[in-house]
Amino acid sequence: MIVQTMREFGSHRSCIRDLFDYGLRKAREIGAENVYDYSLGNPSVPAPAAVKDAILATLESHSSVAIHGYTPASGAPDARLAVAEDLCRRYDAKIRPENLFFTCGAAPALVSALHALAVEQSEFLLLAPFFPEYAVFVTAAGGKPVIVPADTETFSLDIAAIERHLTAHTQAVIVNSPNNPSGVIYSAAELEALAALLCRKSAEYAHPIYIIADEPYRELTYDGVEVPFLPHIYADTIICYSYSKSLSLPGERIGYVCVPDTATDSEELYFAIAGAARACGHVCAPSLMQRVIALCAEVRPDIATYDQNRQTLYHALTEYGFRCIKPHGAFYMLVEAPDGDAAAMSERAKKLNLLIVPGADFGVPSFCRLSTCVSPDMILRSLPAFRALMETYRK
């Protein structure tokens, strides 16, 4: 008498975690320096010094009861104000503290938004390549995940393909830019085309089709590429954000949902998201970390290492003959399997102690994902293995 879907969610391990655990075992066997683990997206750059300063300052200047007590479910007033002001300044946006709902990271932010919108028969578009957990979250919310295949030439938004997958039941499209796993950033022109399509279809179906913008990598961009502020382009946008990557705080579970005033039924939607969070056991986001955010809302990460890693890998692998998708954001890179079979490529790589994730779960079965949030040193040590991997295809 146990719910079998939940048991499957709990016992079906992701191939990312499987590879990571394999790497730990292998490291004990042959030494950590001989395993080249590109599996996990765990930030390798320390949190900015301001984070530790903020923790220490908070511990010194506030009482224990004030630091560790409950905050309102939506977040501490000073944290909400600091984030709203930062968004207004950076994007010339009109975000009020009341538009923000703090959560234990981006995952519960997404889950709450999905539960708020998962009316009967609802469908949610996942644009390949996509973060595999989206499918779990949509299914668990009672919605149907509808996968739009990737344009594996450009990895840009395929507007025609998206249109083919929209129906009267579509409640939202999840847009993840900078993208995990491709590192691609959708341009303003692409997003404007998507907005035009969704406006037209929302009118046709007589209900809003929201964009759920999953933006944990918003601050991680290279080559001067900027991430457009989506609510400026499409009014019915819900932003889900996390400080996991931008402040290197993945374990601390701190993020938020932003429902701008421009969104249709924004107040009702906000309450539904708050209610969905409550139904999932949300009481408040971790209170000490909310104080850190209140003090660090304007702090940006030092991404020089990620940038260097990206370039080293892109140039080396391209030189060896691999087709790589050049990332302009996040800390991942897609590499195409020379014979189109990424599952086999991951297995071949494993024999060289190179751990790269096959892309099937991301909706791109001919690509492997490399997490580039690793040590520059490991990258240099791993290059001969990549060269050897390409050799296996030339025999």
Next chain:
Amino acid sequence: MIVQTMREFGSHRSCIRDLFDYGLRKAREIGAENVYDYSLGNPSVPAPAAVKDAILATLESHSSVAIHGYTPASGAPDARLAVAEDLCRRYDAKIRPENLFFTCGAAPALVSALHALAVEQSEFLLLAPFFPEYAVFVTAAGGKPVIVPADTETFSLDIAAIERHLTAHTQAVIVNSPNNPSGVIYSAAELEALAALLCRKSAEYAHPIYIIADEPYRELTYDGVEVPFLPHIYADTIICYSYSKSLSLPGERIGYVCVPDTATDSEELYFAIAGAARACGHVCAPSLMQRVIALCAEVRPDIATYDQNRQTLYHALTEYGFRCIKPHGAFYMLVEAPDGDAAAMSERAKKLNLLIVPGADFGVPSFCRLSTCVSPDMILRSLPAFRALMETYRK
């Protein structure tokens, strides 16, 4: 096209929060010292010094990436080990780290357990008086909350009433001891009677009826009364725990689910709970706080203030003529409305700037709940108002 149940969960405010907000407004009007707020269960005692020491030691001795990185979804190995060892020592129990799943507090622990068990048509027994969020959590998980009325004479377990509410669809009984709102601790004899009933009924219905033990107040007991370790009494027990009250860390969202090996299908159940947590957006419990728990698993709270508050209030209110249920645990006390109408009693009290919560949402509509986790000073200042409240019934 917004899910209306979620909107209602988000916009229907609890009467506790309403009273608390009223108190904040009133305090601005007439001065905080003239408002006697007994509404919220926010610990008034600071976290033990060991908590701050553990945070500082962690910040000094570990790298940022190690402190703030992802832990396994189930929890950091050292935190799970420390808690398992503590449980084994205290209760002579056989709890392994693998029986523990860390969560963002007790609420998501409960939600995960409920989702794991909420098969079609499932029913969950709530024993009045009960924490009102149980009804939200059960409903949201797709189960049916079945309320067993309180024995308002003794507030002990009413085994005959529980039996009348058990059906073939009952999946679990939520047991909350020390109890919020009564402060009552169920004795070993009562729990043994419950266990005998559930064993008999599990056999009759040919499936286990679990006890979900919600135990955030386990460490808050007075008069030498002990909280029995439920898995010793009933094998099919799932424990949900939180450090919110025992370490005064309610805002930090740290707790766990424990599925002992004795529980039927314990491994499958554990995976289902892990899967339900994942489906609700759980990635890991806050990582810095997991390190605090690893260092503070044996730390117990200083409850002298709560004990003193309890005695002061119980004796004064009894002297004024109120019938109070003497609490032996937690930090709440139930006071009976002299005319049986607790909603009206709360309104009368409000006119005296005394904020006490009517018990309807807790399943005891003739009682008001007082949170006794307040300052002893406020209690002394409030006593004339309680006396005046009784006077209003004598006119």
